[in-house]
Amino acid sequence: MPDPFGRAIRDFHRGEQDEPLLQRDGDLTLDHPIERFYFSSFTVNGEESEWLASRLDGPLLDMGAGAGRHSLYFQERFETVAVEVSDHLVETMRERGVADARRGDMFALREQFGRGRFRSALAIGTQLGLAQSMQGLRKFLGDLAFVTTPDGTAVVDCYDPDHEETEELLGYRDDPTPGLAHRVMHFEYEGDVSDVLLFRLFAPDRLREAAVGTGWTVSEVRYGDDGPHYRAALEKS
Template identity: 70%
Template sequence: MTDHDPYGRAIRDHHEGEREAPLRDVDGAEVREHPIERFYFGEFDPETTPDGEWLVERLDGPLVDLGAGAGQHALYFQRRVETVALEVSDHLVETMRDRGVADARRGDMFSLRETFERDRFRSALAHGTQLGLAGSMRGVSEFLGDLAHVTTPDATAVVDAYDPTRENASDLLGYRPDPTPGLAHRTYHCEYEGDVGPTLQFRLFSPDRLREAAVGTGWTVAEIVHSGGGADPHYRAALRKR
């Protein structure tokens, strides 16, 4: 099993009905209980999920689901197209397999060239703002370049992120401002049953900064959809090959 993985272990325990303690996201004195059931075990239904139909219309197969969590999206898409679900946590890979994900694999979304061959996928999904774990805008550009390598010339992708220019961005747990327009950071760690996970360092970037990061990678940002009202920082970006 993955060592030192309270995040993945808590989700797996929840799936098995054995979780008695909360999974907590912690930034100093600020603590938030992680909403495991809502985030990972609700069924993805395009007709009832916000932006669900928009998402389905922009993805095709073969599809790679990057940072697939407990397989919420993979379970839906594998009924329609070939779907590979990638997760860095062994606990989450086992959870996905238990839940019926046909092709759940352990792997790092930031090591795509080492994991898959060129032109392997027609579409990619990175849902959960984990693209921010690239750590820097250079890291985002490198990820997009690697994603271009493992996808076909006519590929599409959907990623999501937090826009630090939105009014409520500073309410995010672990938010750190940045003097550069359109950029910020987010830092926190997870705790479960006394086990403290590694510090997570997210880069937050506006849609304009994402467009800049895509230059030279083979991708262009085709659409931006903000999930909530004008103050909500969460957004989805539809990408397509140039």
């Protein structure tokens, strides 16, 4: 299966990227900012990074870890396991020094890890939307509760469809249901075309609704400086 996304990031890391990684929705096209999203160093030196680090402890599961930006920081402090569905990204993380980078699917956690394996979990990159539905989100949260300890914590992120700037996102699709929307797009790199990606966008209240009965409570929501993007801290209820 073509993996233009993972291959472009690997090529960037190796200094071999000669063409842009493109995000497409029909005739609309954007250059995906690889360096800014995946290769800027994560350090705890401000309010937002301090907030994130304060909610995580080891062992940590970094889901959809990309090029290992967060794992490289946290593995120096406690055990960190980084998972990615892309072999190219797993290879990239290992080359960058991620100690435990492995191929894994954040939407199949019970098949990969035992009960209570992790003290905390992280999913930064809006891949939470790949749950695709409220039912899929509930299942993911239930599985995440299974592989984390009774006092576990997690941080996830998403785009808020109720924010006025969300409809400017490439691939945005409206939904008549309050607090929900879609985002549809694919990636292209050096002639390779990915499968179409369907993201479900959940407003914070929808995330809270999905968490009911899964073992999680949304303890805090924080918006960044970039409009509709938010991060949510989860705690065991």
